[in-house]
Amino acid sequence: MSDTTQDGGVATSARPSVDSGLSPAELAAKHGLTVSGARPGLGEYVRQLWGRRHFILAFSQAKLTAQYSQAKLGQLWQVVTPLLNAGVYYLVFGVIIGADRGMSHSVYIPFLVTGVFVFTFTQSSVMAGVRAISGNLGLVRALHFPRASLPISFALQQLQQLLFSMIVLAGVAVAFGSYPSLSWVLLVPALLxxxxxxxxxxxxxxxxxxxxxxxxxxxxxxxxxxMYASGVMFSIPVMLKDKPGWIANLLQYNPAAIHMDLIRFALIDGYGGSNLPPHVWLVALAWSLVIGVGGFVYFWKAEERYGRG
Structure with a gap:
C-alpha cells in the first residue's frame, strides 16, 4: 500500500527520488558537475595551456612594453642595463683583478658581455617567476586559466628582451673580430x-x-x-686550474655555465671547443628536459591551490 497525502482533497503518492541512495560525489558525477577550481589532468592541462597561447604572448609583450614605460630612454634600457653591468664587471674583474687571464683582449670583452647578457636572461626569468603568482593574485582570483601561463609568459618576456640585446651582442662580437659565420646558427638551439x-x-x-x-x-x-659560481666574468678551467678537478667540473656543468658556453662558442671566434666541457650539448638538453618538464609537472600539481588562502 502506497503512502498518500491529502492536499485539498487530492491524494498524491510520495514516490522516492530516482537519485535517492547516491552519494553527493556520485550524484555530481551523474549530472556532469565538477569541483570548482579542481586540477585538470596533465594532458588536459597541456591542451588548456596551448589554447591560451595567444594570451601568453600578448601578456608577455604587454609586460615588456610596460617595464620601461616611465623611463625617457624606454626600451633602450633593455640593452643599456646589461651593458653597464658588463662595463662595471670589466673594470673590476678584467682590469683590477685580472680575470681575463688566458684570453686576449679581443676575446675577453665579448666573452664577458655574452656572459652578462645570457645570465641576465636566466636571472630575470627567475626573479619574475618567483612573483608570478603572488604578484598577480587579482588576476589569478578573478579569471579561470591555466596558472602556468604566468611564469611561462614572464620567461617569454625575458626571451624577447634578450633577442633585442642580441643585436648589440652581435655588434660587440663583430667589433672585436668575430664575424658572422655558420656557427652563429647554433644560437637558435642554444637559446631554445x-x-x-x-x-x-x-x-x-x-x-x-x-x-x-x-x-x-x-x-x-x-x-x-x-652568477659568481658560473664563470660570467672568468674562465672556470683557467681560474681553477690549481684546484681539485671536481670543483671545476661541478661549476662547468651547472646549467648557467653550460648555456653561456654554448652562446660563447657560437658567437666568438676565439672561443673554441677546447673551452667547453665534454658532451656539452647533451648536458644542455638534459638540463632543459629535467627542469623544463619537471618544473611544469611540479607547478601543475599545485594548480588548485594558487590564489587561495
Missing part, C-alpha cells in the same frame, strides 16, 4: 634550450613563491651567488 630551462625554473620558483612570498626577498642573494 635555455628558454625551456628558464621557463621550467620559473614555474618551480613560482609555486614556491606562491606559498612563501618572502622567497622573493631571498632570491637576489641566491642569484648573485649563482
Amino acid at each position: 634550450l635555455q628558454f625551456v630551462f628558464n621557463a621550467g625554473l620559473a614555474m618551480v620558483v613560482a609555486r614556491m613563491g606562491a606559498k612563501t612570498p618572502d622567497l622573493a626577498q631571498l632570491m637576489p642573494f641566491i642569484m648573485r651567488t649563482w
Whole structure:
C-alpha cells in the first residue's frame, strides 16, 4: 500500500527520488558537475595551456612594453642595463683583478658581455617567476586559466628582451673580430634550450613563491651567488686550474655555465671547443628536459591551490 497525502482533497503518492541512495560525489558525477577550481589532468592541462597561447604572448609583450614605460630612454634600457653591468664587471674583474687571464683582449670583452647578457636572461626569468603568482593574485582570483601561463609568459618576456640585446651582442662580437659565420646558427638551439630551462625554473620558483612570498626577498642573494659560481666574468678551467678537478667540473656543468658556453662558442671566434666541457650539448638538453618538464609537472600539481588562502 502506497503512502498518500491529502492536499485539498487530492491524494498524491510520495514516490522516492530516482537519485535517492547516491552519494553527493556520485550524484555530481551523474549530472556532469565538477569541483570548482579542481586540477585538470596533465594532458588536459597541456591542451588548456596551448589554447591560451595567444594570451601568453600578448601578456608577455604587454609586460615588456610596460617595464620601461616611465623611463625617457624606454626600451633602450633593455640593452643599456646589461651593458653597464658588463662595463662595471670589466673594470673590476678584467682590469683590477685580472680575470681575463688566458684570453686576449679581443676575446675577453665579448666573452664577458655574452656572459652578462645570457645570465641576465636566466636571472630575470627567475626573479619574475618567483612573483608570478603572488604578484598577480587579482588576476589569478578573478579569471579561470591555466596558472602556468604566468611564469611561462614572464620567461617569454625575458626571451624577447634578450633577442633585442642580441643585436648589440652581435655588434660587440663583430667589433672585436668575430664575424658572422655558420656557427652563429647554433644560437637558435642554444637559446631554445635555455628558454625551456628558464621557463621550467620559473614555474618551480613560482609555486614556491606562491606559498612563501618572502622567497622573493631571498632570491637576489641566491642569484648573485649563482652568477659568481658560473664563470660570467672568468674562465672556470683557467681560474681553477690549481684546484681539485671536481670543483671545476661541478661549476662547468651547472646549467648557467653550460648555456653561456654554448652562446660563447657560437658567437666568438676565439672561443673554441677546447673551452667547453665534454658532451656539452647533451648536458644542455638534459638540463632543459629535467627542469623544463619537471618544473611544469611540479607547478601543475599545485594548480588548485594558487590564489587561495
